[in-house]
Amino acid sequence: MKFTKMHGCGNDYVYVNGFEETVQDPEKAAVFISDRHFGVGSDGLIIIRPSRTADCFMDMYNADGSRGKMCGNGIRCVAKYVYDHGMVQKERMTVETLSGVKTLDLHVKDGKVETVRVDMGSPVLEPEKISVRPREADGCLISEKKPYGRVILDAPLNVNGQSWPVTCVSMGNPHCVTRVRDPYGLDLPAIGPHFEHHPIFPEGVNTEFIHVDDRENVRMRVWERGSGETWACGTGACAVGVACILNGWTDRKVLVHLRGGDLLVEWDEEKNTVFMTGPAVTVFEGEIRL
Numbered sequence: 228m229k230f231t232k233m234h235g236c237g238n239d240y241v242y243v244n245g246f247e248e249t250v251q252d253p254e255k256a257a258v259f260i261s262d263r264h265f266g267v268g269s270d271g272l273i274i275i276r277p278s279r280t281a282d283c284f285m286d287m288y289n290a291d292g293s294r295g296k297m298c299g300n301g302i303r304c305v306a307k308y309v310y311d312h313g314m315v316q317k318e319r320m321t322v323e324t325l326s327g328v329k330t331l332d333l334h335v336k337d338g339k340v341e342t343v344r345v346d347m348g349s350p351v352l353e354p355e356k357i358s359v360r361p362r363e364a365d366g367c368l369i370s371e372k373k374p375y376g377r378v379i380l381d382a383p384l385n386v387n388g389q390s391w392p393v394t395c396v397s398m399g400n401p402h403c404v405t406r407v408r409d410p411y412g413l414d415l416p417a418i419g420p421h422f423e424h425h426p427i428f429p430e431g432v433n434t435e436f437i438h439v440d441d442r443e444n445v446r447m448r449v450w451e452r453g454s455g456e457t458w459a460c461g462t463g464a465c466a467v468g469v470a471c472i473l474n475g476w477t478d479r480k481v482l483v484h485l486r487g488g489d490l491l492v493e494w495d496e497e498k499n500t501v502f503m504t505g506p507a508v509t510v511f512e513g514e515i516r517l
């Protein structure tokens with residue numbers, strides 16, 4: 228099977244052209260390919276397939292084989308793949324995902340895509356719509372915030388015997404944003420799984436550990452459901468932007484600094500849509516026997 232290894236801010240996936248290749252068992256293939264010792268090594272697998280409603284379809288799998296509904300870093304690389312390979316020759320294109328069709332604007336230099344601005348859609352905040360099931364025992368309270376409705380906003384959540392202030396946001400997949408003193412001082416492999424499998428998140432959750440530097444800059448580390456710590460998470464950066472704005476910590480345009488690079492996040496008040504801009508990079512191409 229032919230593949231291309233690509234990354235967006237160090238969040239790396241193996242991309243397969245599903246217009247030409249057939250992947251029999253994508254879940255199993257994702258686990259094998261993602262293995263950093265016995266496989267290619269990646270945060271997961273993305274198969275680019277034909278779509279009836281958009282220019283192509285992004286079919287994404289985490290490193291443990293679970294299927295993701297949306298991937299912010301992945302979708303920029305999908306756009307670069309189809310543009311650079313001459314499959315879709317448009318600087319504005321659409322990509323179908325399991326959380327809807329997204330519109331992307333490509334910034335092209337010398338015939339190749341360098342950065343992409345994605346309309347990530349509207350954040351969803353109501354706990355019942357994003358599969359968050361808070362119980363009194365967890366101490367995580369729902370509040371009303373005009374004009375946003377019911378939200379979990381900087382509310383204390385007991386995780387593994389410690390209280391963490393959490394804001395819950397869905398950007399097509401579930402996120403839990405927590406503000407901490409020093410994201411880089413945390414033992415993420417120890418604490419991350421306790422968030423991921425916490426009973427209030429029956430479908431699991433992606434967790435962002437953030438430090439607000441000033442009204443335009445936030446640092447974050449992320450523990451992704453299904454992949455563990457990754458160097459960046461596009462939907463996560465958008466959830467962080469939304470959480471910071473909701474809590475009044477930043478302005479509506481935020482530069483999110485991740486382990487592998489920076490993403491610009493803007494929450495447009497009028498359209499209630501989040502725009503994310505960042506790089507898309509091809510690392511190498513190869514062939515693997517499954």
Ligand SMILES: N[C@@H](CCC[C@H](N)C(=O)O)C(=O)O
Nearest residue numbers: 295298299300400460461462
């Ligand atoms: N890295 C991604 C998100 C991938 C999916 C996530 N782990 C999930 O299962 O929801 C991004 O850049 O958004």
